[in-house]
Amino acid sequence: MNEMDNKWIGKNTIRPDGADKVTGRAEYAADTIMPGMIWGKVLRSPHPHATIKSINTKKAEELDGVFSVATSADCIDFPVDTPVILGIQDIRWMARNVLAKEKVLFHGHPIAAVAARTEEIAEKACELIEVEYDVHPWAIDIDDAIKPDAPILHDFIKFDGRPSNIAGTLEHKKGNVEEGFKDADIIIEKEFETAAVHQGYLETHACLVSVSPDDKTTIWSSSQGQFMVRAMTSFITGIPQSSIRAIPAEIGGGFGGKTIVYLEPVATILSKKSGRPVKMVMTREEVMRASGPTSASKSRVKIGATNNGKITAAQGTFYLQAGAFPGAPIRGAAGCCLAPYDIPNAHTFGYDVVSNRSKVAAYRAPGAPIGAYAVECVLDEVAEALKMCPLEFRLKNAAKEGTKAVHGPTYPVMGYVETLEACLSHPHYKAPLKKLQGRGYASGFWFNAGGESSAQVNITEDGNVVVTTGHPDIGGSRASIANITAELLGIDINRVSVIIGDTATIGFSNLTGGSRVLFASALVVTESTNQVIDILKDRASKIWNIDKEAIEWENGEARPAGDNAGKFKPLSLVELAEKATPTGGPIGAGHQVNTVGAEGGFATHICDVEVDVELGIARIIRYTAAQDVGKAIHPAYVEGQLQGGVVQGIGWALNEEYIYNKEGKLDNPGFLDYRIPVCSDLPMIDTILVEVPNPKHPQGVRGVGEVPIVPPLSAIANAIYNAIGTRFYSLPMSPPKVLEKISD
């Protein structure tokens, strides 16, 4: 199909969910209610680290208005020494995160839950639960967790043969770094740290669960995967997946944070025990204290280059804090950080460090911004030492088709170089700067992903189309799927409706994460739609009594082709739908497959800052993000993804951080003191959509949602250096930190 002829792909069609969202009709998880519904509340640990000696729920159960109480004793028991892997999660940890078992491992860790007639009664009942603790010393920061006499969170985790808080390691190696550094004329090595930051989704976790006496369970919740909700709830409660129907609500932001469960299994247990539907809604404070931020980190990066600007070797060590249970995104840090470059010798290490904080959850390109922050800042210093333009320096070392990446694969067609060239020729690159203003550059990479996906495309009796897919739409997948379906069928976009099915109405589809959804669902929707077209041709062939092969589908109608061309009046989709019953019955097709062929995404950003050196405030005054997006099926949504990722990166770089007090408790569990950027903090974020289509995808889709959060941390740090000549090695670059360093 010729690009230029596209009618819908690449167009900013009206968002299918738009009207409902702007008029307040969209149903989020907390909007569902049922007759007889009661409320669940969670009792949380007052200590950052303690052994649970006993839990007595008697008084809570006896309180008037209480229907049921849940503790880990109501959950399936997963022994600590046997992994139970589900995707990137381990159900051993998930179960203990949902309701603490042997120990509480962070302040806010759920211990028990109560369902009662009102939220107030449930809260009061929680206070009546008696828990005996044996309180232990705790470790919040990475340094505290890895020092020799650190309090150990999990006795069974061993590192170097001894109990340790280092729960895992990962390594990528290419060539020989020692030799590589010998070839370098200049070597720069620096240490960095970043603070834990939360995804900041506005919708707090919420669910409604109804378990009938025969265990048939219905879950309404907002998540990034209804099938994930079903599976995790099934594991933890023991109810078979076939008895659980998980219905996805509209989602008010997730950014990775809703790829695991917190409330659903608990509400399921409470509902099962009480016989009533149970609703649970977290407060913002609960979200901040007990849902997953992403890791704090410490890293060290060393890069060597020759005088003519070729990188000879690079080495990176990344310690990422996992929170209470293993699972820090070290793969994103150690795997993505050098991906944009063609480096002969490289070695990266990642360390997964547990500590007494809430368990981390995925956050947009998990780990990758942390790795890129250190690498891209060091690259800026190397470029400076070589007196090279940072973009030209990157261009000289850019990975291309055929480059063997440090993390393993050999790249197919890819658009990294194009993002650099786009920046070099963008007016932003040459725009003048005033005093105390500076410009910084950085690149970034994210793997992207494929995985399981299912779709069903049905033709309605009136000749329109309903497409059902199985991934919650968190970034515009419904609009993009509508564009693709309308394009393939050659019909008006308004005749296509796209919905997200629940676990009982569509086949298994992996969760929305890894920038995989449009890649995967476009594949299965394309296949399903092509099957539908095939059926439509078949029906026309029956009506005309000619060979199916002598029919072509064009512009929304079946046309006789070849020898038969012009012999019959074309049959439109509406006409074929009308004749569906006599020609063979309902028209529809579905496809389910483990999709493969996802390819990585690359981005390069330019950032301008202005620094108020008297107050230590850095303001972003201009920002341009160039990204290889493969193919922008719905460009406005793609731009939105880029802009959103950049904004989250700006927050991470400048102000966001988890602040713990001396008691090991989070001191800023709300949006007043946990500062995500507000609109007035931001300039317009310009985007450059570079389109180098993924050859392994029918529409060229690559996945776009995660790469844009990777470069900002370092682009901003580099811009601040350019403005005031001071380099910052620790995030966030908040005003007190900035002022302290520049007045030294």
Next chain:
Amino acid sequence: MSEVKFVSPETLEQAVDEYSKSSKEGKTKILAGGTDLLVQIRSGASQPDTIIDIKNIKELKEISNYNGSYTIGAAVAGAVLDEEKDFGNNWPGVLEALRLIGSEQIQGRASLGGNLCNASPAGDSVPALIASGATVNVKGPEGERNMPIESFHAGPGKTNLKNGEIVVNFQFPKKQKHSGDAYIRMIPRTEMDIAVVGCAVNVTIENDKCVDARVALGAVAPTALLVEDASKALIGSNFEKDAVEKAALACEAACNPIDDKRGTVSYRKKVSKVLFKRALEKAIERAKRG
């Protein structure tokens, strides 16, 4: 929160009567705009059993100007005061401080009385009120009294109001010729934030000389401060560098802050000097205009 009694009296007397009936401390709460109180109730920090809404009391919602001296009801919302054109011409610093509070939505409710009585050391309008020289009229079971703003607070979250006392209105002095006030705060974001340091300056100029000056700081001590040494340094000067520097040092010296999640002691001290200079510049400019 369980059962709460909500009353909405139409006279000050009824309000004072109801308020002074409450025997247990903190169990009866006055509600003006509610932008502090409701947040505190939701978080569990405040658990009243009685709420007295004062928004139906005439005196508390009134704005009047007698001979250039303004009286502003304690419950007048920021957005309402903003529409009172002439008030902003007289006290641009007070108005800009009040208008910095929260967002458009918050402005429809947030009052000067609430900002003062909430007694946060970081309350934005308080330094500006102190600098303006305004006083508050208070009414309680034992009658009425008048207090300067700078002696209103006893500590973070604590006022010197006696049992049953309600703030009725703010009394502003007549604005002097060639005087001007200004308020500036430091926040990490550009809005929707809480002052790490706030500084208000009010100066009167005659023949290029500073004849009167009031300087106040917020968020740098348990209560907002009137920095008298800064006034002394400025009065009689031509705002020459030395005098300004001396006043700035007085601001720094007056700071008695804490290290907290919002800023360090050393950061707050440095910033108080910077904000003082910036607010002074703005106030001088306004004074020269009017």
